[in-house]
Amino acid sequence: MTEQDPLAHCTECPRVTFASGAVLSVESTIDPNGMSQVIDQLEALRKSSNRRKRERHSDLKFRFEQLAAYGELEVPREMRKLGPELLEIKTADDRVPFYFLVASNRHVRAARLTHQFEKSTGRTAAGKTPRKHLNLANWIMKGDRDHG
Amino acid sequence: MARTGIAKSSAIDEAVLDAAARLRGRILALMHGAAEKSGCTQQMIADALGVRRGAVNQVFNGRGNITVNTFAEYLGAMGLEADVVLVPLGEISTAMRERRQPEWVAVTRSDSDRVTIHAQRLHILSVSSGDWSVRTREEDPPRHLVAHRSRIIASGQSASEVPEPLKVVTNWRS
Numbered sequence: 001m002t003e004q005d006p007l008a009h010c011t012e013c014p015r016v017t018f019a020s021g022a023v024l025s026v027e028s029t030i031d032p033n034g035m036s037q038v039i040d041q042l043e044a045l046r047k048s049s050n051r052r053k054r055e056r057h058s059d060l061k062f063r064f065e066q067l068a069a070y071g072e073l074e075v076p077r078e079m080r081k082l083g084p085e086l087l088e089i090k091t092a093d094d095r096v097p098f099y100f101l102v103a104s105n106r107h108v109r110a111a112r113l114t115h116q117f118e119k120s121t122g123r124t125a126a127g128k129t130p131r132k133h134l135n136l137a138n139w140i141m142k143g144d145r146d147h148g
Numbered sequence: 149m150a151r152t153g154i155a156k157s158s159a160i161d162e163a164v165l166d167a168a169a170r171l172r173g174r175i176l177a178l179m180h181g182a183a184e185k186s187g188c189t190q191q192m193i194a195d196a197l198g199v200r201r202g203a204v205n206q207v208f209n210g211r212g213n214i215t216v217n218t219f220a221e222y223l224g225a226m227g228l229e230a231d232v233v234l235v236p237l238g239e240i241s242t243a244m245r246e247r248r249q250p251e252w253v254a255v256t257r258s259d260s261d262r263v264t265i266h267a268q269r270l271h272i273l274s275v276s277s278g279d280w281s282v283r284t285r286e287e288d289p290p291r292h293l294v295a296h297r298s299r300i301i302a303s304g305q306s307a308s309e310v311p312e313p314l315k316v317v318t319n320w321r322s
Contacts, residue, residue: 022247046162054162058169059210066173069244074177075210092210 007039013147018042018061021068024100024109032143038096041116059091060116067111082129086114086137093119095129097137114140163237170240175219176210178230183208186226196225233259 008017010027016039019026028036045057066073073079073089080088082097089096095117101110114137183193190208194201207214207222214222223229235243235250243250254260288294294313301307 019245021245051165054165055169058162058165059172061166062169062173065241065244069247074173075180077180 007043018113019064019068021065021070023071024068024111026064026068026098026111026113029112029114029140029144030147031140032146034147037115037140038113045116056091056093060089060094060096063089063091063096064113082134082137086134086141088129090119095119095133097129097133099141112141112144114144166241167237172210172213174240175214176208179208179219179222182223182226182228186228188226193222193225197221 008020010016014030014034014036015028016036017025017027028039030036042057042060045053045060048054048057063073063078067079067089078090080090082088085099086097087099089098096113097115098111098113101112115133117133182188183190190204191201194204197204204222206212207218220229234253234255236253239250252259297310297313300310
């Protein structure tokens with residue numbers, strides 16, 4: 001038996017929608033190489049044989065649903081601004097940088113997720129988001145905007 | 149916990165993990181909301197419970213899996229306690245997506261009492277929820293809300309400016 005694909009794929013581009021709600025949809029981005037890192041990263045968590053990783057995926061999924069429904073998270077500190085456009089969803093173990101897209105020719109009102117990383121392997125001593133992840137998020141965001 | 153050796157379906161497993169995540173997220177949101185409303189700082193809660201502030205901080209960061217007792221103790225320190233209702237699996241996500249209240253599943257006497265106090269009408273719906281039929285009851289709005297609205301109107305505010313309390317719609321399985 002083949003597993004059903006739970007991801008909602010865009011019919012016009014390679015992006016997928018992780019959650020859609022009354023306020024916006026939470027989508028993947030496309031980096032300058034045409035790849036969507038966040039899909040692979042979240043799917044790896046979802047399909048992992050490690051239960052803790054699957055729990056982390058469920059934790060993130062719930063935050064995506066909240067963001068889609070309300071445009072914000074119920075616990076405000078779980079969302080943090082990383083830069084002028086870049087924000088971050090924070091769960092106990094994971095970080096997911098994203099940006100808000102006001103409108104494009106295909107998608108209206110969306111939160112676009114750049115990538116996901118684990119907090120324990122991706123934080124500085126001061127608790128800040130490491131520069132490499134900020135740079136990666138900005139690079140993906142720029143590429144995603146170019147894709148429209 | 150004893151295992152039966154029967155493999156869990158991956159779909160069920162994911163749905164249950166999602167439900168657990170929603171419960172964890174909901175508890176975390178309640179704790180933060182309770183702290184904000186009650187004006188309690190993490191230090192005050194730590195002092196009330198006789199634990200380190202760091203331990204309270206860990207709970208408020210959503211780390212670990214707090215016990216029911218711990219949850220009750222933290223709420224108690226803020227002058228609150230939690231109530232629990234059941235909803236069909238996946239209902240919280242659906243309700244959130246549709247921006248409405250989740251439908252309850254009443255399974256105990258106290259659940260049923262809550263929905264029978266002001267009961268007026270009873271419908272039996274053929275909702276596909278397993279082998280159980282789901283009953284829906286529509287009640288008048290709570291009396292205290294109706295009385296509160298009357299008091300506002302009596303104080304001089306126009307009735308059209310004060311919204312009427314909504315009817316309470318509750319589902320339960322029988």
